[in-house]
Amino acid sequence: MTTRIVELRRGILKKNDELAAGLRASYAAAGVLVLNLVSSPGTGKTALLELTLKELRARGARAAALVGDLETDNDARRLRTSGAPVRQINTHGICHLDAEMIGKHLDGWEGVALGRLDYLFIENVGNLVCPSSYDLGEGIRVVLLSVTEGEDKPLKYPTMFNSADAAVITKMDLAGPCGFDRELALKNINEIRPGIRIFETSAKTGAGMKEWVKYLAAARGRR
């Protein structure tokens, strides 16, 4: 059975890669920067995104978000308070988003055209394992790690950290109470993904948001 699983898995990922290539081409044609946010459940993807959408919109940028969860539309409702268009994807038991889900939800998104966006954020299902294998055609994959989770997570979930283009450390306001070892966390991230750009943020205090938004604008400008 193992061989059949490996073969089928390869087939699934191959099909996903093909769809993702199509998405990547349509993002490029539309001139939209697409970011795929991945992390454990509860790391603060939605909180970071909420602030990011507000900051970008305040600067006149056009941003939208697709948010993945097994169930509930909590995140979409929360993010819509930013004023940005947000669409919830419920995976109903599936542990990751895939390119097909993204394509379907983009196609049927009333009033939202890729060509009219500067940024599209995709908030993946909270899971440090499975989403790493599924290319969504994104320009930038961002892995989040909160100070509450432990500095060893990059070593324990290397595929996710290795496949990321940027890392955001979240909940820096809790670094003290958590006894967060900043140097160790940075060392571990760099061990898995040498030279990766790392941001240290707090959605509560707004720390690090300026650098993060500046990075987004620069990445958008390079397209």
Add this chain to the structure above:
Amino acid sequence: MTTRIVELRRGILKKNDELAAGLRASYAAAGVLVLNLVSSPGTGKTALLELTLKELRARGARAAALVGDLETDNDARRLRTSGAPVRQINTHGICHLDAEMIGKHLDGWEGVALGRLDYLFIENVGNLVCPSSYDLGEGIRVVLLSVTEGEDKPLKYPTMFNSADAAVITKMDLAGPCGFDRELALKNINEIRPGIRIFETSAKTGAGMKEWVKYLAAARGRR
């Protein structure tokens, strides 16, 4: 391809269920209580287990642990300081433990016989989705939720919370700094799994450990 995936998935889970039934029978024959600890990465499974092993051993109970991670043997090394026998399972990319992995690691565990144990703890891979589908033959499935993760996690990951026999809220010492809404968390857990036994703990202060260990001893006594 979808039908083939569904069929194959069904086949994989059926095979796992059969192996798990065999494990369950061998646990019963040996008179060992087996617990499967599941949660997000960084919720504090290892910290809870570290304290639990120490407390149980201080009371003269015989406990051992199998710990699952994609990579590293950090957790096994950490848990061995309790004096209990601990074996690391590295899944190398697989997002959950399955019954076959457990069987293999129990078979080849030098010096550890199930019949000589009172408790066997299995610390699953940090993942709130995939481990829910894989029965390990455990007597009790324990889902952990930390106060840092957000009170909505039971609603977003219902299968995991619904399949659990007990819930442990961890890092209660951070409840204040996190603005943890205890009533809401309890309500959400109970909405998904009405009447489930819930423990509120802190590995830092030791809060809630007495009730937790008492629960384990009572569950062991009922076997």
